[in-house]
Every structure is written in structure tokens, then in C-alpha cells.
Amino acid sequence: MTKQNLATKTDDRFATLTFEREVAAPVSALWLAWTAPAARAVWAAPTPAVTVDFIEADTRKGGREVSICKVEGQPNIRCECGWLELYPQARSVNYEVISCEGESLSASLITADFVDLGARSKVIVTVQLSSLVGDMSGDYQQGFDGGLDNLAGVAERTMILQKLIRAPRSAVWGAWMNEKTLPQWWGPEGFSCRTSRIDLREGGEWVFDMIGPDGTVYPNHHHYNAVKPQERIGYELLWGENGPKHADAWASFDEADGATTVTLGMVFSTAAEFQSAKGFGAVELGYETLGKLERFILKQ
Template sequence: MTGFSTLRFARSVAAPVATLWQGWTAPAARAIWAAPSPEVTVEFLEADTPVGGREVSLCHVAGEEDIRCEVVWLVLEPGRRSVNSEVISRGGLTLSAALVTAEVQADGEGARIEVTVQLADLAGGMEAGYRTGFAAGLDNLAGVAGRMMVISRRIEAPVARVWGAWWDADTLPRWWGPDGFSCRTARIDLRAGGEWVFDMIGPDGTVWPNHHRYGAVLPEARIDYALHAGEGGPKHADAWALFLPVEGGTEVTLGMVFASAEEWQGAKGFGAEALGLQTLGKLAALV
């Protein structure tokens, strides 16, 4: 028998609205906080977040058959509201269908997300899983948002030109990095599954080894990548770049989830946000 219920969840987050929004919608961030517990591994097979975009993931639990989750984004009002459908299945059998509405707003110096799930339980027993899963997921999201940096810049050039300056092995090293910094490339292979191994050289000659490892790439829309401290070095952050056509040009958003809160605090102390905006400024000047 099908059961219907409406579930509500809310969390306050010590991060700006724009950061919380990216944490909720950006595939690279969702992949970090989606698993409700350490026993669950979430594998994203497909992820795209424009209106009409689809997200497909598998939840792996040792000794159990995988659970498949298919999401379609129906409404996206950046920094305000999202609506998506969600269908859960196992072994080809549909277990539940839901409509998920999330509303984001400022909350003092931080932000707050309120999620409403309109659930159709087709198999019985799904409501308890939804309550546990969403509660744990929003706890994880709050933690992720607290160690996330998000910066944006509007560039007066079409998406194709901005993308071309970013996703080109000759052009990217010319502008990447803050004012006064240069790049010395050891190896560059710009593709999904590719990498860029390089040194960033500061104005005083200090060398900062870097290694970008690329994940999903959606041409003229999104690049996901991981930042490592040089080849074989520890991972500093999971990052993404979004390219959105807007009136008069392109809005570029750069997001990063740092490996730990301590790493994020260190980056903030180093002026990471200002330096990131300088980097996007160099891109704007080039195009």
C-alpha cells in the first residue's frame, strides 16, 4: 500500500547564503555530504544542475543490494529556492518517489536551509529512512558549508570565450594565480580524468607545488577538480568552477570545500578569498 507523508527539516549554518546554496546544489559538494553515515558510500554516476538536469547516484552498503537515487532539478532560484523530484529504487523496483523543496535564507551572520519532502512511500517503511537520511545529510551539509569558500565574478565576455581561456593548455597557465604570481607547468592534460601538475611562483620567488586532478567536465558549464599540494601530495580541497551566461557576459563561480576546518581557517588567514578574486580578475583581463 502506498503511504503519503510530508517531512520537514531545517538547519542553521555558519556560512553565507551563497556558500550554503553552493553546498546544497553543486555536485562536487553534494558528493561530499550525501552519505548519511560512514557505513554508506555514495557513487555519483551522473550529475548536472541546471533546471531539467539530472543526478543519478548509487548508495553502497556492504552486504546489501545497492539503492539507486534519481534526481531531476525542477526549480532553481539561486540563493533562494530549489525544487527537485527524487525516485529511489532497488533491483529495478521503485521504492519511493518524492518532491523535495529547499528554501535558503539569511540567519543572523549565517544562513538557514528549510527542506520539505513530500513523500510517496511505495514499498512501506521508507519514511523512517528518509527521516534518518535527511537529518544526517543536513548535519553533514552544515559541516561542509563551514569549510567552504565561494567566490564569483561577472566577466564581460561570452561563455565560449571565458571557457576557452580556462580550458586551454596554452592559455590557462598564463592567467592562473593571484596578481604577481606565475605558473611553471610540468604536465598538463585538460580532460575529465586529466591533470595539471605545476608550480605556482610568488612575487618573492617562493615556489608552491600544485596538482589539479580533474573529475567531471561539462563543456562551457562546469569543471570539477581536486587540489593537491604537489604531485603525490595531500589533498587540500575539492573544487569546482561554474560558467553561467548572464546579460552582458558570464558569471564565473569558483567553489572549494577544504579538507578540514583547520585548512579553511589557514586559507582564510592567508587571504584566500581576495587572492581568488585576483585570479578571476586576471581571467577577466585576458578575455
Template sequence: MSGDFATLRFERQVSAPVATLWQAWTAPAARAIWAAPTSAVTVEFLQSEPRVGGRELSICKASGQPDVRCEAGWLELQPHFRSVNYEVISSQGVTQSSALVTAAFSEAGAMCKLEVTVQLSALAAGMEAGYRQGFGAGLDNLAGVAERTMVLQRVIRAPRQVVWGAWMNPETLPKWWGPDGFSCRTKRIDLRAGGEWVFDMIAPDGTVFPNHHRYGEVLAGQRFGYSLLWGEDGPKHADAWATFEDADGATLVTLGMVFATTTEFNEAKGFGAIELGLQTLGKLARFVGAD
């Protein structure tokens, strides 16, 4: 079958730090939020490894249409600067297209700029138009997600498995979780994929903040994703993830949160969520004896 070739270019100005946009672009939990071009489409991620040589596999579903399979692989990842990946689209066992996707990130004053180039080889009719529409809508979604994403990082001077063990252990997590002066009162805790943590955070003045964390993917020693609810089975206010990376004998911990709305993001930022979150990571460091 003969194919058609096209080079597609997209550009977005995003009101977020470039480091935050990078997390929204690469973190599996964030990609799952913005990947679907419209609400009529769902994207199920079966595998996602955001590392050079890592593979991503997803299924795109729309009512009345055959499922579309996307297999992608990361070829280059230069944090906050550039990524390159390939992707192959197929449906009902037949390859529809292949593409090389290059994304470039740069600061642009108070904004940051994302430039995406797609070198497309289309084997089925309509793929170029589909890419223009799908990528365009996905990047619009990405910009919205990045603008309500909060990213916290800390290097903790302890081995990765020690830091992971202090976090993903039902006996130890409640002992350090929360900002300075806060304590936790657990109702139920199960930190496996599909598990949950139902608990109250208690402020120094005695104010009780009911919380419910629902855990999705858990990749031992590397990352996990979870949803944050306002109280048991309450409304969701954020999707979050944590990653753990080796850093010269220490551990780089990244905690990311995509708030449900821009209003909630601004409210959280306004009451000091960044500072309080960094206090929480500081308590983790002290708990493992690294501070």
C-alpha cells in the same frame, strides 16, 4: 501495492553565507561530498544537471546491501531562496518511494537557515524511517561542508566559450593562473576528465608552491570539478569546481572550494585566499581582454 504517505520536515542553522550554502546544496561537486549519510555508504553520481528541467542520477552503495538508485529532477531553482526537486528511489529494479523535496533558504543574523520539507510516498517498508535518518545525516554533513566552503564569483565581459577556452586550454591556463605577480611552471598538464595539472606557482619573491590538480567531471563549456593537492600526489586540501554561465553577453564565473577541514578553511581565509582568488579571476578577465 498500497503506499504510506508522510510529510517530513528538517531545519538546520548553518554558519555560512546563504550564497555559499546555496552552492553547497546545488553544485554537483559539493553534493558528492555530503550526500552519503555515513562513511560506510558511498554515493556515485552518474549524472547531475543543476538547472530547471535538469536530472540527477546517483547510486548509493553499502557493503552487503543491494545498490540503491536515486533519480532526481530539478523543478524550481530560485538562487539563494528556494529549490524544489522530485526524487524516485529504487533497488533491484523495484521502486521503493517517490518524494517531492522543497528547500527554503533565509538569512538568520550571522547564520543562515535551511528548511527542507519532504513529501514522501513510500512503497516499501521502512522508507519513512530511512528518510528521517538519511536526510537528517545528509543535512548535518551539508552544514559541515558549507562551513568550510569558499565561493568566488566574477562577471567577465566576454562570451562564455571564450572564457571557457582560456581556462580549459593547456596552452593558456598557465599564462594567467594565480594571484597578481605569481607565475606558473608546468610539469604535466592534461585538462580532460581524469587528467591532471602538476605545476609550481612561483610568488613574486621567488617562493615556490608545488600544486597538483586532478580533474574529475568536465562538461564542456559549462563546468568542471577537480581536487587540489599539496604538491605532486600530496595530501588533498580541497575539492573544487568552476561553472560558467551566460550573463547578458558576459560570463558569470563561479569558483567553489570545499576545504578538507575547517582548520584549513580558516587558515586559507586568514592568509587572504578570497582576495588572492579574486585576483586570479581578475587576471583571467584581463587575459581575455575584458578588463
């Protein structure tokens, strides 16, 4: 990862800040790490002392994101982001309003430009800042520095699978978010699922074993932290019931001309786990799973 920061100030109220990161990940992974709510929740906190809770997340043009930043012993900070433009893998534009205890502290316009460098990519973030209470440029500099360093690390351990399914979104969602049908197709070729508990609502969970063709049992636990009907789900992947987390995952569903593009993303907990997953064929096995979903839907 390489980085560059620039700052231009006209007075204490206005500043233009520019941040640049070159990342060892393709632009597709960087873009989704920047925009997908499940991924943003992983990298948004600039330091370990900050906890970020996402209250609302709707990443589409005209959509809004609201988060609360918490630091022990300090008042909570509210961040509202509104997406003004989204050009996939090229540019995003959003406004951001920061407030504390009902008082607005700053407003800014944030433009992120993405550059495809093949196996690598680059993001250039320009922040046009208006400080409403004091000079906030130092806080923004620190916050974006830490957040973009985290973003680069997340993008480098993000796995993205996409598949176009020739079926309407309602059919794809219905096969995925149905407690009876999900276990019927989930998993690679030759694998089956044995469910202990399943509740596909937000806050629910799926505790199950995946059983391989040779009879090997792989304990799994999915914990669902976001369910936006027919649009996206977010969940944590645990190694067995209440085991250690190995990834934050999401699935999104986009319909056009009667077909649905399914995007399945996973941010692995460590770079080592990401490399291990790639090594044992997680990408290929993931596409087998999405292929089983497609065949299941088309047979209905």
C-alpha cells in the same frame, strides 16, 4: 549549527517530513553547497559506511542527477533527482526516486527553502514521501538527518568567489580549459606557473608549481573529475603531486547578455584548513586570479 525535525504520517505509505538546519555560513555558501555537484558529492553520504558515486549531475531547471549509494554487503541503491524549480538562494524543488535492483522503493517531492540571516543562514527541507515498498519514512529520516548535518559542515568550510567578465562564455571557457593558456594567467598577481603535466579532460590532471614573487615554490596538483563543456568543471586540489587533498573545487560559467559570471567554489577538507586559507588571504588572492583571467581574455 541548530537543527529541528518534524514528521507527519497519514498511513504507512505517505509521510511529510520536515528538517531545519541553522548554519554558521552565509546563504550564498549554503545555497551552493546544496546545489553544486562537487559540493553535493562531499556531503551526500549520510554516514561513513555509505559511499555515493555520482553518475550524472545537471543542476538546472529540468536537469537530472543520478547517484549510486553503496554499502558493503548490501545491494546498491539508485537515486534519481530531477530539478523542477531553482530560485537561487531562496528555494529549490526536486523529485527523487529511489530504486534497488530495478524495483522502485519510493518517490518524493523535496522542497528546500533558504533564509538569509546575515552571517548565518537557515535551510528548511520538506519531504513529501510516497513509500512504494514498505514504510520508508524511517530510512528517509535517518538519511536526511545525516546528510543535512554533513551539508551544514560543508557550507561552513565552503569558499565562494564570483566575478562578472564582460566576454561571452565561449571566450572564458576557451581561456580556462586550454592547456596553453591556463598556465599563462592562473595564480595571484606576481605569481607564475611551471607545468610538469597538463591534461584538462575529465579524468585528467594538472601537475604544476606556482612560483611566488619572492621565488617561493608552491607545488600543486589538480585532478579533474568532471568536465561539462562551457558549463562547469570539478576538480580536487592536492598539496603537490599525489599529495594530500586540501579541497574539492568547481568552476561554473553562466552567460547573460554577452557577459559571463564565473563562480569558483572550494570545499576545504577541514574547518581548520578553511580558516587558515581565509587567514592568509585566499579570498583576496582568488579574486586577483580571476582578475588576471579577465585581463587575459580582454587582450585577446
